[in-house]
Amino acid sequence: MPTTEIVGAWISIFLTLCIFSYLYDDNPIYKLVEHLFLGVSIGYSVVEAYFGAFKPNVINKLADGQLTPLVALVLVLMLFSKVIPRFSYLARIPIAFIVAAFAGVKLTGEANSNLMTQVAQSMPNLAAVYAEHGLWSWDADGAGLFSSLFLVAGLSACLLHFYFSAPHQRGMKVVSRFGVLVLMLSFGASFGYTVMGRISLCIGRVQEMLGLNRPIDEAEIIQPQLATLVSLVVIVGSLVVWRVQQSRQRGAEG
Amino acid sequence: MTLFEVLERFQTMDRRWVFLGMAISIVAPMLFPFNLGFKVDERVQSLYDTIETLPPGSTVLVSADFDPASLPELEPFFRANLEHLFRRDLKVVVLSLWESAPPVVKPLLRRVAERHDKAYGTDYVFLGFKTGKELAIKGIGENIFKTFPEDIEGTKITSLPIMQGFKQAKDFPLLVSVSAGFPGTKEYVLQIQGQYDLTMISACTAVSAPDYIPFYKAGQLRGLSGGMPGSAQYEKLVFPDGPLPGERLLATQAVNVLNLGHLYIIGLIILGNVAWLLTRPRAAAGGSA
Numbered sequence: 001m002p003t004t005e006i007v008g009a010w011i012s013i014f015l016t017l018c019i020f021s022y023l024y025d026d027n028p029i030y031k032l033v034e035h036l037f038l039g040v041s042i043g044y045s046v047v048e049a050y051f052g053a054f055k056p057n058v059i060n061k062l063a064d065g066q067l068t069p070l071v072a073l074v075l076v077l078m079l080f081s082k083v084i085p086r087f088s089y090l091a092r093i094p095i096a097f098i099v100a101a102f103a104g105v106k107l108t109g110e111a112n113s114n115l116m117t118q119v120a121q122s123m124p125n126l127a128a129v130y131a132e133h134g135l136w137s138w139d140a141d142g143a144g145l146f147s148s149l150f151l152v153a154g155l156s157a158c159l160l161h162f163y164f165s166a167p168h169q170r171g172m173k174v175v176s177r178f179g180v181l182v183l184m185l186s187f188g189a190s191f192g193y194t195v196m197g198r199i200s201l202c203i204g205r206v207q208e209m210l211g212l213n214r215p216i217d218e219a220e221i222i223q224p225q226l227a228t229l230v231s232l233v234v235i236v237g238s239l240v241v242w243r244v245q246q247s248r249q250r251g252a253e254g
Numbered sequence: 255m256t257l258f259e260v261l262e263r264f265q266t267m268d269r270r271w272v273f274l275g276m277a278i279s280i281v282a283p284m285l286f287p288f289n290l291g292f293k294v295d296e297r298v299q300s301l302y303d304t305i306e307t308l309p310p311g312s313t314v315l316v317s318a319d320f321d322p323a324s325l326p327e328l329e330p331f332f333r334a335n336l337e338h339l340f341r342r343d344l345k346v347v348v349l350s351l352w353e354s355a356p357p358v359v360k361p362l363l364r365r366v367a368e369r370h371d372k373a374y375g376t377d378y379v380f381l382g383f384k385t386g387k388e389l390a391i392k393g394i395g396e397n398i399f400k401t402f403p404e405d406i407e408g409t410k411i412t413s414l415p416i417m418q419g420f421k422q423a424k425d426f427p428l429l430v431s432v433s434a435g436f437p438g439t440k441e442y443v444l445q446i447q448g449q450y451d452l453t454m455i456s457a458c459t460a461v462s463a464p465d466y467i468p469f470y471k472a473g474q475l476r477g478l479s480g481g482m483p484g485s486a487q488y489e490k491l492v493f494p495d496g497p498l499p500g501e502r503l504l505a506t507q508a509v510n511v512l513n514l515g516h517l518y519i520i521g522l523i524i525l526g527n528v529a530w531l532l533t534r535p536r537a538a539a540g541g542s543a
Contacts, residue, residue, distance in 0.1 A: 048383065056403075105388050109444030114444055121468070194461050195516070203512060203515070206284060206511075207508065212502065213326075213329075
């Protein structure tokens with residue numbers, strides 16, 4: 001295994017713990033790594049944008065004698081006119097292109113796949129569903145007549161909750177409340193998935209620190225647990241020094 | 255100290271105790287592993303079965319749209335998926351719409367391919383990253399040679415044996431989207447799946463899963479693996495006898511930890527609400543005095 005990979009793994013563990021130090025308090029080590037992360041991210045993006053988009057689509061094509069990229073180049077330069085207030089209006093032209101192109105690309109897909117197909121799915125064939133799954137099927141994640149009817153009722157109630165041309169009184173109030181209940185269930189499910197995602201990310205970092213995310217032979221060479229221990233000692237030591245300095249400063253000021 | 259005081263103190267305690275509790279509930283089960291077990295749900299089973307129905311020798315298009323941040327959730331799936339595809343003697347064309355994906359994808363692909371003695375350019379290829387997001391997806395639907403003229407090594411893809419006869423997405427019998435967000439599964443479904451009636455499966459992060467489940471229910475996706483549990487279930491199907499020698503099943507070992515993390519959060523939510531409910535009347539009346 002190359003030494004760079006071993007050093008990289010140790011740096012990765014150290015930086016992870018530096019970021020985690022924020023959980024204790026906002027501190028200089030965290031700030032340092034936060035700035036480092038931003039710098040590296042932006043640097044990486046700029047290099048990728050140059051070699052992945054600008055060079056092949058503009059520079060290489062111009063070098064081949066094609067002139068069409070000049071149009072794109074002029075539009076890009078017009079975007080930068082924002083920095084000169086006198087000519088900032090020029091930026092509206094490329095922005096108009098971007099908005100129009102994006103709207104055109106999005107509209108057909110949204111209308112076809114996200115609207116029509118989903119609307120069609122909200123009108124299930126109840127007889128077919130009952131024939132396939134019965135009232136409720138544990139094997140098919142709860143598919144069945146009950147779920148299909150709940151889908152139709154829940155969807156209708158949610159839509160009626162946002163219908164404001166009729167006062168939400170009597171029957172409408174009950175339907176609207178049911179719609180809110182369905183919305184809450186939906187938000188709860190989404191939030192549950194989000195929590196799961198965040199814990200998963202945390203698990204991923206801990207797996208790295210304990211060397212559990214690598215093949216066994218690699219972990220034996222890198223010694224991630226030792227790296228974690230050394231990093232912890234360095235970071236905790238630095239935090240202690242920082243705290244002592246802070247209290248001394250406060251003492252001198254007070 | 256009375257129960258009321260304990261509950262009141264619980265509501266105002268330093269949040270760092272919560273973080274410490276979470277750290278313990280994650281680290282402890284990793285150091286002392288246990289197995290609570292889990293079952294494979296219908297969506298992941300369907301994803302697995304879709305691959306199983308492909309005849310050997312077919313070429314699969316894999317869009318690896320993730321980054322280092324989403325590795326814990328998607329790396330186990332991607333790894334198991336490559337293993338599954340190569341084991342079934344399928345050819346694999348990998349591409350990415352995420353700029354930070356190539357440094358992660360390339361070594362993983364090479365490692366699994368080498369284990370199966372697969373030849374680059376003939377059995378598998380990595381086309382690298384392409385900017386353009388949804389426009390790039392449109393390009394993949396219309397003409398891959400134009401969208402990815404070269405692979406990640408700079409070789410013209412028209413000269414690669416694996417790419418012969420595969421000009422656009424619909425030429426592939428299966429599209430696998432490993433998606434950590436935008437652009438990813440949703441954009442593939444919106445831009446080309448419906449238009450070309452592609453057979454498509456997806457593995458996504460937990461955050462995206464609720465958005466993609468309707469696509470599965472509508473038949474736009476033939477299978478869906480959501481987050482770390484989805485990856486663990488897929489690992490269970492691909493590696494029924496446990497990990498390969500020297501390897502680990504990352505999601506399987508993590509999913510038990512995830513269970514404990516969830517129990518910890520559920521416990522805090524219940525405790526917090528009970529504390530609030532029990533202390534509310536006395537607090538409103540002026541506290542414990």
